[in-house]
Amino acid sequence: MIDQRIAVVVEDDRDAGDAISALLTQAGFDVTIAQTGTAALAVIRETAPDLVTLDLTLPDIDGVEVCRQIRMVSDCYVIVLSGRTAEVDRLIGLEVGADDYLVKPFSLRELQARVAALFRRPRSAEMPATEPLPVPVSADGAADQDSQIGCEDLSLNPEAREVLVAGEEIDLTRTEFDLLAHLVSNPGIVVAREALLRAVWATEFVPDSTHVVDVHLANLRRKLRAAASDNEWIRTIRGVGFRFDPCCD
Structure with missing residues (x-):
């Protein structure tokens, strides 16, 4: 049996949070909504989610700082949802560890496609089959048996x-x-x-x-x-x- 995926929706707008939660629930996620950065970080530490959607404008902690702190405790996928449209904001979001950046307003169908695209990406650092990893060799010329x-x-x-x-x-x-x-x-x-x-x-x-x-x-x-x-x-x-x-x- 495959474990159910867990998602945390970090959104201070209740209506937006409910809509995103409904979409992810329909996609098979067990969803928790957090309306502040502090609450989000506590939930993420407790539940170890597979996915976080993160609004950058939060009432207590800036979303960029929340993303930075998420990366200290979790390797989950993070999609930033923000009304900030400048390229520098997108770059900052990606620099601190976000996997994707979606500008508000967005369609739920687009968010669904972004989530699906992320989960097609391997969670480990596996390379595509068309690009095999080189076989490491030890000092004596023998092939190393581990994955280094x-x-x-x-x-x-x-x-x-x-x-x-x-x-x-x-x-x-x-x-x-x-x-x-x-x-x-x-x-x-x-x-x-x-x-x-x-x-x-x-x-x-x-x-x-x-x-x-x-x-x-x-x-x-x-x-x-x-x-x-x-x-x-x-x-x-x-x-x-x-x-x-x-x-x-």
Whole structure:
């Protein structure tokens, strides 16, 4: 028997919250509505939801801060629902960990499509079957039997969603991990920004530009440099995208 999915609707407008809740309930979710950021964070810690819809304008805590705190305790899908239409607001929402951004007013049918698109995306860092992960090899040339990928000083375990730099674990958001895993799985190959959008976000949301990829990669590179300042594994290929160089120093 498949466990029922859990959703938390964070919305201070009662009518809007009820409408979203009815839609998600019909889609098979067990739904809880929270009208404040404080209540939302408490419910999320208690229920470990699969999905959160998040209004940015809340009476107590700004929704961006709520999203940031969600990412500290949960790897659930987060869809921001906001009347803020500027691209910078969308980028901020995605930067702090949202998976999608839907501008109000929106149709419930569009929200339903966005939710469906997110759940077609694997929750683990599994790569598409058409892009198999390289087989890691140990120092003696034998194939490693665990799921580690990467190079000597940088290793990823997609199943555990763990990243080690020089043997020390570093903390990445889900988007940062997925970007790194996708690049590491294609060593020496230039991956276009558009390809990263499709592979990592896997959603109908199309930002006004691919700048959101650069924002997340800048954060990722900053964390990698903090752990190993003498290495630069991710190269920017101007006008195209990014390349993972496993042996670069």
